[in-house]
Amino acid sequence: MSQAADFGLTLTQHVMANQGSHPDARGQLSALLTQIGVAGKLISAQVRRAGLIELWGATGDTNVQGERVQKLDQIANDTLVEVLTRSGCVAAMASEEEDSFIEVSSEQAGDYIVVFDPLDGSSNIDVSVSIGTIFGIYRRPENEPISLDSILQPGRKLVAAGYIVYGSSTVLVYSAGESVDCFTLDPSSGEFFQTRANVRMPADTTMLSINECNAPYWPSWVRPTLDTLKTRNTENHRIISSRHIGSLVVDFHRNLVKGGLYLYPVDSRTGRGKLRLIYECNPLAYIAEIAGGAAMVDGQRILDLQPSALHQRVGLAIGPSSDVMMIDRLSRE
Ligand code: AHG
Ligand code: MN
Ligand code: MN
16 A cells, blocks of 8 residues: 555545535635645745744834734735635635735635734744644625625634644644644645544643733733632642643644643733734634634623724633633633
8 A cells, every 4th residue: 555545635635525515615615725725835835944044033014013023924924815816715815914904806806705814923933933824714795895894704704714833743724614624734745634633622621821921911810710720730640731832823723632721811901812803813713612612701702702903802711611611700700
């Protein structure tokens, strides 16, 4: 038997095999997911060579959110914009690195709207720590011209979402509503092969991810809640351990596979969270829920929040359902 026969389905094979069962199946969604895989390969290739070809460091610009733009942020953004525009599947897109949404010309426009964080965890680029791309896909509203409202859809309307982690290997994770599946890039063939099928988030929290140095800015419920979680560890048995990379998508991926809780509470200095509802929280909340987990803030399901602005930031608790619900209850007492 050839070695290739031992590999899982390719990303394209998986997407095509599932398109029949998807209510949105018209071929375009499959083509779009496949093209996101292509963008992931292109970005991965740049990430892997970053230190060698002078892609470390900042561009000297700040983005609309006042953050320093790293060279790889810009490259990842431009790659996605270009690949998605050419795909013929996208009517408009919105990126964390763009001031406003981008409408695709009518000759190239398709049925979908794509939102993305081109490179999440940019502060980790120059120190060779894992980073990723996060994306969400909505249908364009029918019979109306594209406007800001076409993009400001609540996360529960996502038709697919996922992310790509550029870590010790490059892994693409996606769901179109039925299951969460993982694909690992084989660098020698340039193909994504399925390496995990129908991932379920473990019900018990074994990992806790939070930036503890933000304690002075936390709401009062956070510290006692963390203390309660830590009481699960006894003298003889450690149940829960701290893991925080500082790239949300990578922290989330580990937590999805191993059972972990990620918290980024509202910050008292700004009165809001740090993470972006549209580009970060919604796609990951969608994946978490399909895998059996949950994502909440202030008594609301993340996916039910109605976005009011493109770059809106919110607090986030995401992970195993029972602990997200427990945290949500404590945060409202
Ligand atoms: P980005 O690199 O896309 O701007 O996102 C950074 C986010 C997220 O990835 C990470 O978990 C979080 O910021 C870390 O923030 P702190 O440094 O405040 O912990
Ligand atoms: Mn990010
Ligand atoms: Mn980013």
